[in-house]
Structure formats: C-alpha cells, structure tokens
Amino acid sequence: MFDYVVVGAGLSGCVIAERIANVLGKKVLIIEKRNHIGGNCYDYVDENVIIVHKYGPHIFHTDYKDVFDYLSNFTEWRLYEHRVLGNINGYKVPIPFNFTSIKTLFPSELADRIIGKLLNNFGYGNKIPILELKKTNDKDLSFIADFVYKNVFYNYTRKQWGRDPEEIDPSVTARVPIYTSYDNRYFTDKYQMVPEKGYTYMIQNMINNPNIKLLLNTDFREIIKVDLEYRKIYFCGALFKGKLIFTGMIDELFEYRFGILPYRSLRFVFKTINKEFFQEVATVNYPNNYDFTRITEFKHIHPVESKNTTIVYEYPEDYSLGKIPYYPMFTTDAKENYFKYLEFAKNFDNIILLGRLAEYKYYDMDDVVKRALEVFEEKIR
DSSP states (O other): OOSEEEEOOSHHHHHHHHHIIIIIOOOEEEEOSSSSSSGGGOEEEOTTSOEEETTSOOOEEESOHHHHHHHTTTOOEEEOOOBEEEEETTEEEEESBOHHHHHHHSOHHHHHHHHHHHHHHHOTTOEEEHHHHTTOOOHHHHHHHHHHIIIIIIHHHHHHHSSOGGGSOHHHHTTSEEESSSOOBSOOOSEEEEETTOHHHHHHHHTOSTTEEEEOSOOGGGTEEEETTTTEEEETTEEOOSEEEEOSOHHHHTTTTTOOOOEEEEEEEEEEESSSOSSSSSEEEOSSSSSOOEEEEGGGTSOOOOSSEEEEEEEEEEOOBTBOOOEEOOOHHHHHHHHHHHHHHTTOTTEEEOSTTTTTOOOOHHHHHHHHHHHIIIIIO
C-alpha cells in the first residue's frame, strides 16, 4: 500500500514526506506516537487566545535562503527577533553576554577597558565561545571570561545537561558565546521569524496531500517489525520492500541492542497571569537561582489582545523511558555507543535515519529542514 513509511510526524518526517508525495507522487504513511503532528514544534491556541509552544519556545532563524524559501510555500511569516535577558546578580542583562551586559554589571572604567580589549583581540560583531575566551592570558579578558563562565554559563549548563560543561561536546558549549557588539538579539541570522499562524498550521499544510496518510497515537512497533537477525522489515506482518525513514531514537529502533543512549528531558509548567505582560522580553534565563532554567512569555512572540498572558517555566531533568527525549547527551561514551548503532544500521539497505534523535545530533529547526531536503535528494530522489 505504501512506498515509504516515515516514523515521526515532527519537522524531519513531515518535510521528507512532503517531498516524496509532491515530487515523486509516491504514497507515504507517517506513524506518530503522540496525539499531534509537529513533534516538539507543536503549538496551539490556549484559553487566552495566545499561540503557545507546548514544548518550549521555537524561534525560526536561518541563513539558508533555500530553507526559508521552501517553508514559505506553507506559511506566511511574522517578523520576530528573539531577545533574551539573564537574571545576573539582581540585574537583567542581555544574553548572550554583550557590551550592554558588561556596561550594566561593571563600573564604567572597568567596562570600557574590557570592551576595548575585546575589540582589539576579536574585532566588532563577532561571537567568541566562552571556553575559548578562558584561554586568554590578559588579566581583564580572563576576568570577564571567568565571570561569564561562573555566572552565566556554568550553572545554566549544569542545570540544562546535568553535567559539568567540560563533559559536554564542544559543539554544544560553543553555543554560549560573548558577542563583541551591542546587538541584543539572541540570533544574528539573516532570516528571523515565526509562522504567522503557528508551526502546527505550517506543518499541516506541508502534509496536506492525498498521497500522505497519518496515524497518530500509534507506536511504530505496533505496525513495523524490524528483524535484527535477518535484517528485514515487516509491515503489518508482511515483508516490506519500500523504505523506512526513521526519525525517532535509534536505540529504540534496534531494541536497545547496545544499551540505552543517554538523552536529556524537560518538564514544562504553564501558568496564566492576570496582567497584560509578565516580563520585558519573551525569555528570561535564570542561570544561578531556582531549579528552572528560563521563563518564556508567548505573547511577546505572537502578539494578541488579551487581558491575560501565558508563561511557562522550563525544568531540565534526566531522561527515562516514557519521558520525551529532547536532547541527545553528547558525551564521549554516548557518541561511541551511537556509532555502534550507526554501523549496525548499515546492514539494512531500506532504512534511512533522519533527524536529531536518529542521527544523534543537535539540529536547530533550519538544520532539520536542510538535512531532510538533502537526504531526499541524495538517498531518495
């Protein structure tokens, strides 16, 4: 009945299903464990008529024009530049740390000296990873590096990942830089926006095709059987000769053959506040105090007339079976174990691994779309 089966109705799965259905005219079945499409990008309109991101704030930003053009086929956009404040020593300062942050927290003479040395060493408008800045021999640059490391970076990373920063892959820790500018935007990409009617609406348009069938509330193992011994795939009990595109956890696909890979999960606590706005910007980080890492207020992202506002507290936590695996844990042992699964997957000529969980990589939304489009061209078309 189907030429392709896609496991997961997140952004990866829906992009590649759309390409297969619209470009090739082939039949695709999407199997989704949750009761909705969109994966962690899923959003909805709450009782305050505010578009709420159920799994934390998702801000689309990219320098890839092809990705922007592709998604523009399915949505109108609302221009939006994300700004984040960090609660540091009683002050709310821009995050990532920048010249405004420095001038807010330090005496003017010290602040000017630090800014001057940052400009001399790194130039204006650059992002300097905090762990790179810690290697400097200059007294003032070492001071600011240590300050940001201790007050912005270390405790936030400990809460987010449950590990010391040095235990996490540099590709993750490099995401926390100092900006050598006064630019208060969280992202500096060319394209920064959110879908006008939300991500769910955009993704629904993406898979609105008679060649695409969707099964929600369905564990893929109810329909798909992967024979690990004979390297075959069965669909509803019959040998499946099409392609299986898998976007879930690779260790789950192969029945935890090499053990459970580590992931990081999140817990969200939503609240309605009876006032027009709760905080100055969409997201305020709390690196040092409290168990939560940040508070997000969605009315800043999707403005609407409402006497109330909706906020969410974000609590990182350990992953265990039954929870949602938000982030792969990029430790040395985890990566080595993942490569065992990757090598084993090569035994199956009709399995394609795609997405953050299946490829065990930290993809942003634009990277997810870019990767799905590339995999379609390279392995399917």
